[in-house]
Each structure stands twice: as structure tokens, then as C-alpha cells.
Amino acid sequence: MTETTSTAAQDTADLPEYPMTRAQGCPFDPPPTLAKQQQEGALAKVRLWDGSTPWLVTRYADQRALLADPRVSADVMRPGYPAGAPVRENTVSFILMDDPEHARLRRMVTARFAVKRIEAMRPRVQRIVDDFLDEMLAGPRPADLVTAFALPVPSLVICELLGVPYADHEFFQDNSKIIINRESGQERQLAALGRLTDYLDRLLGEKLDAPGEDLLSGLAERVDAGELSRREAAQMSVLLLIAGHETTANMIALGTLALLQNPDQLAELRDTEDPAVITGAVEELLRYLHITHDGRRRVALEEIDIAGEVIRPGEGIIFPNDIANRDPGAFPEPDRLDIHRDARHHVAFGFGAHQCLGQPLARMELQIAYATLLRRVPTLRLATEIERVPFKHDGAVYGVYELPVSW
């Protein structure tokens, strides 16, 4: 018995740890261990912080098949779910639930992110982008593109959509940073989450008394009608606020850096008058950079045969979508940034019922941000060596902490 246990412990000790580390000098590429496991093809096992050993699914086709498979659950409270940190039940939002609960809650906000509703916001977002660029261009050089542009643009956009006062941006940006940093520690993360939840709960209360046209007012009305608890509404609002600014901010800054490292493609994007080139480039940057690099996580509900292996009920499964976006079976020469390739089938927004609901907003913001930045600042350049750029290796969302640029 003792022998068996120690052998099992030995076996799992040999497994690679997840999340994995990127190679030195390859800031845009997923960790090499992920690429190696994808080449080897079969499913692999990895070891998490708590010693659990979920499956790792690396191939594009396998990821899509399983993420859309009803035998796979996103319920974080289910035994075997491969969580990235300890979970507290009262902090769970609908992205960590299964249907029908997930669908019920998700459908309460999807109307606001419908493609046409988002497209109607284009002139306002263009104005926001231009205003922050005016300010940056009037200021000193070099400037930090993150604080001057990449972070404030999506923060203000999501504030207006939700009905959150932008004046509070330092408060919610600071707390979001703590929540999505892997190194923060659970106590600090929960405290930050508590502060944000209380803040949004208070705002929802104000919307109940004096509703406007914004998303939070819509949620407050549903609370009033008994369709949604106040707690659920506050948790949803926290989720939308964090997801609405952190992800896009990191894509703007990291995407700009990737373009600066590929000056021919930057020039093409800057000089084009064809909107299709811009939309295509945004899809390619989403594929190539894939900033949500902590893997989508699920647990099997039933026995599943896939890629020559059997996943048993209750076993955890991790889907690193970053490596699926580098699968040569789906994207020829996947490690090359090519703004002219058809990358629209990437899984940067995930796949299955939980695919990112804010994706039309993200796309629109990125199209305007890159195109306007390059057009208005045609001499944009990195004001440091790329080796000195601080990358977010410790973040649940990848990107750069700062990006010194000049022009």
C-alpha cells in the first residue's frame, strides 16, 4: 500500500506543472512544453498547484470538440474541477456554471453585446480613442502606452456601457490587477473581489433608485422584477467590469508591441484604407498573442473517448487555447504573425457555450485602437529594448506592465 502510494506520488511528481513558463526571448510564443505536447499528439497529464493531475488537451480539433461537448462541465464547484486556486462558492459568477443556470444569467446581458448594438458604439469609441491619443501626443516623450492609451480606452468604454463612473477608474483598475495576478495570494484576491463587489452592489442600488440607459440599470430592473438576486447582479457586474477592460487593454499594448517587432506588417496596416485588412489583422493578432494564457478549465461528467485516451467522469481537463491557436493543423506556419492570413477560426475567445460574450466589443475596440494609433502616430517606435519590457508572466491575463514608446 505504502509502496503504491509513493510510486503514484513519484509518477505525478514527474508530470509537468501547469501553468507553464514561456521560453526566454520568446515573449509572444506559448510555453515550449505545450508545443512539445501538441506535437506528441495524445492527451497528456499535468500537475497543478494542489497536486491534482488533470488532462491537458493541446490540439485545436480536440479542444473544439470537447469544449462544445455536453459531457464536459464548467461548474467550478464540481469535484475534480481543475481550479487555478482555492474556490469560494459565494464568489462564483456564471462563467463557472453550467446550463441552465449559466444560460439564464448570460442571456440577461447578451443583448448589450449584440453585433449591431456594439457597431452603433463605433463613433463614440473612435472619439474616446482620439481623445486619449490627443492627450498622449501633447504630453512628454517617451510615454507609457499602457497608462496613456491601452488601459484608459477600454476602461472608459466599459464604464460607459455599464454605467460605472470613470472617475473611479483607479479604484477598479487597482483591484482588478490584484484579482488577476497569480502571485497576489488568495486573501488579497478575495479582499479585492469583496471591495469590487461591494462597490458595484452600491452602484446597483443607485440605479434601482434612478435608472438610466446603461447595462447596470438593466440588471437593477431585473433585480427589481425578481429575476435576479442583488448578489448575482453584483457578481455579474464585477465580471463584466474586469473582463471588459483588462483583456482589451492587454491586447492593445501587446498587439502594438508585436506590430513594432514586425515593421513591414505594421506599415501595411498603417497605410491601408481597406477595413477588411484591419479586421483580418485584429483576428490574426488575437490568434497569435492569445492573452488568456491560463487555459480554459472543465471537468468530465461522463466517460469520454478522445485522441486514443479515455477521460473518466470527475477528471479535470485543461484547454490551453493559446497552443490550439498555434496548431499547424489549423493554421499553417502558426508561429509566424501574418496579418493577411484567414485566422477567423481561432479560439482566442474560447469555444463552446462559454465563449466570450464581449467579443464583438473587443473586436471593435481593437480595430479602432490599432488603426487610429498607427495612422495618427506614424513614427511610433519602442523607446526601450524589447528585453527590458516587463511582461505579465505572473498574470492570469498576459500582456505588458508598461510599454515605453516614442514618436
Next chain:
Amino acid sequence: MKVILEQDKCVASGQCVVAAPAVFDQRDEDGIAVLLDPAPAAESAEDVRHAADVCPALAIQLTE
């Protein structure tokens, strides 16, 4: 080409509207996809195939 859209499965990602705006739209109240044209013309076929391919909920079935 015939298109079948299963609204129960739809998760309102809007991918089909981006891919084939002549064939798909979204409901105002919840963003769930609506089929505008169940028998699209040949020139839309490639867009519709792409819409079916990128639908994260596998809610679009096609018969040629």
C-alpha cells in the same frame, strides 16, 4: 444550400452575424441568433459555411 438554426443552443456570441450578415441577425431582447434566409443564394454559401464553422455552440446545421 439549406440552413437550420437551433436557437436553444445559441449563446449569442454574434459570430454568425459577423460572418454572414445577409443570412443571420440577432434578436433585440437577448442577442440570440435569428435566421434571415434559410435558403441563401450561392454567393453567400462560403460565408454561411464559415458561420457554421465558427459557431461556438454548434447551433448551425447545413445541407447542400
